[in-house]
Amino acid sequence: MPELAIRSLTDADAGAWDECIDVAFHEATPPASRERGRSLIPPERTAAAFDGERLVGTSGAYPQRLSIPGGELPCAGVTVVTVLPTHRRRGILTRMMARLFEQALAAGEPIAALWAAEGGIYGRFGYGVAARTATIELDGGSPPPVRADAPAVELALLPLEGAAPLLAPVWEALRARRAGVPARAEAWWRRRVLDDPEHERDRRRPKRLVVARDDGGAVRGYALYRARGPEGSTVLEVDELIAPDPVVEAALWGFFCGVDLVERVRAELRPVDDPLPYRLADFRQARTTVVEDGLWLRLLDLPAALAARAYATGLDMTIAVADARLPANDGTWRLEASPGGDARCTRSDRAPQLALDVAALGAAYLGGTPLARLADAGRVRELEPGALARLDLALRTPRAPWIPEIF
């Protein structure tokens, strides 16, 4: 049997790369979308696995900046992980992931994140579910959100083309408010968010953009949405509704409550603590129909990642972390933090007060998964009474982390 080799993608391999992804995901991606998919991953951040001359596996990483509590961190946004069905379960993903970790660390990315195609794949590689997402549905023609203070915003429908500079500041404001949100480059806006090729519509109508502008004309919030379904049972699918100012957000939801000839409004990828039900006169008017895993997070450089985030309380704690795949993370760490200030994470000889594996720490890192929940699931061991509650409090954030897009 020929030896397996892993190397970066070259132009000559592009066709086989696209084909491998289509076969593994059971898709038939049109050429323009294939090219676009490749164009956003720097070639040196790709890994193609070869069995002799044949390309049998793909993986890549977007160099992202992910918002974390109190700031942001460079992050490897892992994507297009596939292995041909003829070559599965021979360790190809395992080898690609080891290479990806090495490259991310070399690029100064202390964390990696991904969306998982299946829930059973990535825990073994040290990823934990750091941000979950919810689907919310409303009946068409529902009463709008109740607010005492009427918003001084004007709603306008705008063309998608050229909208990126208007929307980017709103996205940035969201990143300052919630952890888990990747920064978007101009090309990402243009090619991933605002692009609307007909072959990708999946029987839905064109993507539309509604913005909320303030008195000065600045865009303070926006929503991208589409209609689906036959006349009489049209569903408006809200792809993205972003408005860090709660009053502006209420105005945009009011827009969706008021569109005529709509049976239902469905918004996927909402935060799990979406305030919408609390805005409505009838709490049950907004139905949360699905809650599922969203962003899986992996600490690659554990001390750098833990020192980079802000903590809600002061802390001086010793934690034992198990990490079989990245031994530099494995062992006992002392985490010192002042509330809202600097943090330090250093190796320690002291007896650990808490023990967990790196995937559980990844799940808790953005503040979206209480350690107590992980402890109840048998994933965290409290070795000194009170340690669990203290670390839990320090990791807590006012809002749940949110990943509003799949990458």
Ligand SMILES: CC(=O)SCCNC(=O)CCNC(=O)[C@H](O)C(C)(C)COP(=O)(O)OP(=O)(O)OC[C@H]1O[C@@H](n2cnc3c(N)ncnc32)[C@H](O)[C@@H]1OP(=O)(O)O
């Ligand atoms: C971020 C993303 O892109 S998510 C997309 C993931 N890709 C897909 O779902 C496409 C279809 N599936 C595939 O292409 C492949 O089956 C992959 C990529 C999921 C796995 O690739 P493989 O080369 O078969 O994985 P590999 O042989 O390295 O397996 C490593 C371990 O993970 C386990 N594993 C692999 N895939 C799965 C799975 N889908 N569910 C549960 N366990 C899995 C293996 O059993 C193995 O376990 P072991 O270490 O105990 O022996």
